[in-house]
Amino acid sequence: MSPIISVEGLSKTYATGFQALKTVDLQIERGEIFALLGPNGAGKTTLISIICGIVNPSGGHVRIDGHDVVADYRAARSLIGLVPQELSTDMFETVINTVTFSRGLFGKPKNPAHIEKVLRDLSLWEKRDSKIMALSGGMKRRVMIAKALSHEPQVLFLDEPTAGVDVELRRSMWEMVRALRATGVTVILTTHYIDEAEEMADRVGVIRQGEIVLVEEKAALMRKLGRRQLKLHLREPLAALPPGLVDPALELSADGTELTYTFDATADQGGVADLLRRLAQHEVDFKDLQTSESSLEDIFVSLVRGRT
Incomplete structure (x- = not known):
């Protein structure tokens, strides 16, 4: 039509x-x-x-x-x-x-x-x-x-x-x-x-x-412009990220108690699985995790500011 x-x-x-x-x-x-x-x-x-x-x-x-x-x-x-x-x-x-x-x-x-x-x-x-x-x-x-x-x-x-x-x-x-x-x-x-x-x-x-x-x-x-975040609450604070965990998408909080991993909403879960494997290899343990994703408001703000 x-x-x-x-x-x-x-x-x-x-x-x-x-x-x-x-x-x-x-x-x-x-x-x-x-x-x-x-x-x-x-x-x-x-x-x-x-x-x-x-x-x-x-x-x-x-x-x-x-x-x-x-x-x-x-x-x-x-x-x-x-x-x-x-x-x-x-x-x-x-x-x-x-x-x-x-x-x-x-x-x-x-x-x-x-x-x-x-x-x-x-x-x-x-x-x-x-x-x-x-x-x-x-x-x-x-x-x-x-x-x-x-x-x-x-x-x-x-x-x-x-x-x-x-x-x-x-x-x-x-x-x-x-x-x-x-x-x-x-x-x-x-x-x-x-x-x-x-x-x-x-x-x-x-x-x-x-x-x-x-x-x-x-x-x-x-799906296309959204971002997802995985937030991990660590059992023991980290002074800094081990070299094997350094990643532009991974951020350590100022007090060393939280790790935040940001990835595209369109990406598969391979990046998350790989992150969890690397955490285990470096004996970084977490007690809780939570996920969040961009709202339409987040996407709109990015668009009107010309960031996408």
């Missing part, structure tokens, strides 16, 4: 001369949850704004299900639901009226059953007649999602969807996003919560200084 979003040679230079995007190429597959990560100022907002038809590109093309976002704006935009980071809606309107109105903006005929389903899925049905200003911050964010889903889009952009909400609400929103993906909706997520991307995303894209530096399946990314 062809990708739902195709970005080719996209660039954006603002009137001030600032180049926000530099020849971005990106393909987003149908029905996936794609996490777009990057530090502040990396170009995330500009990229999303161009895809959603809010900002015009300086060069390149973006197509949504084959529709060019500039040449065929209406068709492209009708396929997209956007949940911005900032809450922006009429605070004096009721929940059900504002969501129904959003559907009408896209020229969709009235569909009370769909609106009810969206509100129920987001636990807003009981609040349907409440004015938005009376809702909690988390409920207001749910209203923004309901508005974005009102016209039955094929693609949903979530810009920092759980910023400022509590942990319980975050998890319930994760469940909602997975349920949307199960119905065939493609979800593009920007977030500063790396655990959110680690929990939800099928693929991860990292943008740095206006360029996409990596796009990878999350599991493959963590």
Whole structure:
């Protein structure tokens, strides 16, 4: 199947001369949850704004299900639901009226059953007649999602969807996003919560200084760029490593009580087995060991600092 979003040679230079995007190429597959990560100022907002038809590109093309976002704006935009980071809606309107109105903006005929389903899925049905200003911050964010889903889009952009909400609400929103993906909706997520991307995303894209530096399946990314560590707690402290144990991947703690062995997540266990053999040969005994591996956050930090 062809990708739902195709970005080719996209660039954006603002009137001030600032180049926000530099020849971005990106393909987003149908029905996936794609996490777009990057530090502040990396170009995330500009990229999303161009895809959603809010900002015009300086060069390149973006197509949504084959529709060019500039040449065929209406068709492209009708396929997209956007949940911005900032809450922006009429605070004096009721929940059900504002969501129904959003559907009408896209020229969709009235569909009370769909609106009810969206509100129920987001636990807003009981609040349907409440004015938005009376809702909690988390409920207001749910209203923004309901508005974005009102016209039955094929693609949903979530810009920092759980910023400022509590942990319980975050998890319930994760469940909602997975349920949307199960119905065939493609979800593009920007977030500063790396655990959110680690929990939800099928693929991860990292943008740095206006360029996409990596796009990878999350599991493959963590295998490819992750690091594992084996930490051994020694029975007797060492003043220094014996010559036969000197290895750039092996580090002795300052107090001589711990050895830390760092290796690639993709490597086989031969290096660990060899280390244990060498320890036995040099009569270095340990009382405990533990392993750890890089999180997506560790990998992300390395990428944005340009170390990989």
